[in-house]
Amino acid sequence: MQEIKTDLLVIGAGSGGLSVAAGAAQMGADVTLLERHKMGGDCLNYGCVPSKALIKSAKVAHEMRKAGAYGIAPVEPQVDYAAAKDHVQGVIAAIEPHDSQERFEGFGVRVIREHGRFVSENTVEAGDKRITARRIVIATGSTAFVPPIPGLDQVPYLTNETLWALRERPDHLIVIGGGPIGMEMAQAHRRLGSEMTVIEGAKALGKDDPELAAVALEKLRAEGIAIEEEAPAKAVRGSEGALEVEVEDGRVFKGSHILVAVGRKANTEGLDLEKAGIETTRTGVKVDAALKTTNKRVYAIGDAAGGMQFTHVAGYHAGVVVQSALFGLPAKAKTRHIPWVTYIDPEIAQVGLTEAQARKEYGPKLEVARFDYDGNDRAQAERQTDGIVKVMVAGGKPVGASILGHQAGEHINFWAFAIANGMKMKAVSNTVSPYPTYGELNKRVAGAYFSPKLFDSQAVKRVVRMVQRYLP
Template structure:
């Protein structure tokens, strides 16, 4: 057994932990990184990367069935499900070196491939080693939550951690959970030739603006995906290839495969947090605004800290921790400027407050600027006219933006920048966007905000009339 000492110990080599380790070691800190599973964590191996790769396969297949509107004959695509999974594996393999043990060791990080367990407030056991650290960062992420539905313990099912290893195409995929993961995988599998039914206990895409979620859901239904809402799973039964789900309201859904996509749970079981005096909540490890736990020497970031569960949030947390742990500077997290996107087609994206949240917070002070994709020339040329942007504005300053439509995940970047830097609608209106681009939708939303103030204002018209009368 070796006794090691370090400035900074990072537990977990997912996106957040890797960002902390890379930043800290390059700034001169002595860093040890622990990982008992796969380098790159959930995002690289089971989450963001493989899901977007499979979505791309589905998109390629779907394009062949919808080419006629561009003057190209539709064809029936011969989707090879196993080959699509080969594509997924290749994408992971191309990105993996960036997250690899070798790269981080080259940077100067000591990487130990073992899970960490606290044995005191400042000590962690990892395999045969005991590590004492001045500062510790817990970045262990989250895992699929599997609810205790009767019968589920005897029926084969997939989660995001096993789905991408599946090689045989499901005949009829049942998906329990209508959140982003469920809806993305529903569309990808439908486009690759599977029958798909989504079973959601409340409302599908229920965390997003309902008006915009409805745009996406209508499109998914048009592609042949059955979406059952207010359908709480009561019992699961069957065997591989013949699975049935009963819901509380008496409906019965039958399929060949089952994907559980009802949410995530924080990975805290192995950590022995009590030994370090670290408290938890239902959502994860309890942290303050600076991401410190109840043990002031220990931070928690990303999914394990509760809150928004996105890779980019873990990266954001990493920057705050580096500022605090390495430089002793104040750091306080905020979620006001954090965007997210669901990569269905059309996409769905959000930053800041939704319309309902903004009305509750700001009442009559709120103005909502709207612009429809059908008035964007590039969207017309691309046949991508289904979509809408809404920007929530208070006293000229955006407090939220919601987008459903083509490239919504790209468009939301601008509004994240605007909200993060407390810019106003005038700054977006002053931007010159190249024509014709989808990005013009953002500028036109700003125009929709100012148009009533300029073109429907009698005072403005009187002033223009007077100026024209007096101009030489």
């Protein structure tokens, strides 16, 4: 067996693992990277990238149907589902070189395409290689969780990993799970011509701000998506092309395909973590604030760490680990400044505390500033007026922001920046946005925050009257 000694061993070539490997290697560390499957991980091959590409195809089809609002004759699009999937694969292919083995070997990373297993606290075996490392990073990501619904294992079903191989458009797609992945794929397939039913055991979009989620669900239902809430799946039966899902109250929903989208589970199986003294929890590898496992030589990042499951969180974790593992500096991962987006149309975006969370934490000290999209001239010009921006403010600083509306995922960047840097609402108010842009929404929210303090204040009015009395 070949013996390899390295400064840093990274297990998993997804977003987080690649970021750690590239950063560490370019700063002079000897880095070894293990990947048993595809470079780029779930995000590139089965998650963020392909889903957003298909959502774009669906949006184009939707805009063709709605063109009449802009003085253009609407048409029913001729959807070629297989061609839409070709578009998806083309996008993946365009990004693949950035995550390729060749690129990372160019950085000086030793890339080994094998599955790794711990054999001691600092040693991993992969194929015919035994790798001993000063520090190890577990970046194995997550995979679709398939719940133990009776009968599900007896019928064909899709997950986010197998959906992309489907070449024929589903006649009627049943989605089990009303979270972000389920709702994104439901809307995309509805716009591409499929009948759609979403079955959710609790509340659809249940992790989003309830006010914003209610508006979003109303829009989705208006597009023809049947959304059944408080309907836990009890049994699945049928055969290819003729499937049934029975829910707890006895109702039965029929469709041609089933997509399971009830959440994700960390990829920790087969790593033999116990041999390295690494403990796990229900959600993933157990880590402390510095992302260190119960074996202080080993870190876990991204989905494997069992926290927020977003690609950008894995990238953020990578920076924390590089600072700690390479330089020995204290570094802790935080969550208050982490944004996330549900890419339905209109989008829902969040950073920091939701209104409910902020009210619980700050009580009467909390102020909520809000501004509707229909007060924005660019939104009016483009007929994108369904939306709202809510900002939770405590002590003059934003502590959370919730946005529903066109390009909410872009607009949340502003508030993520403000919260991450401890900025005050006055700094937002001082910002000048070009007219007409959606970016003006942020300044108008700040205006909504300050207006009562200025225009409804008798003290301010007395000062103004006094000054006016003595001005020449």
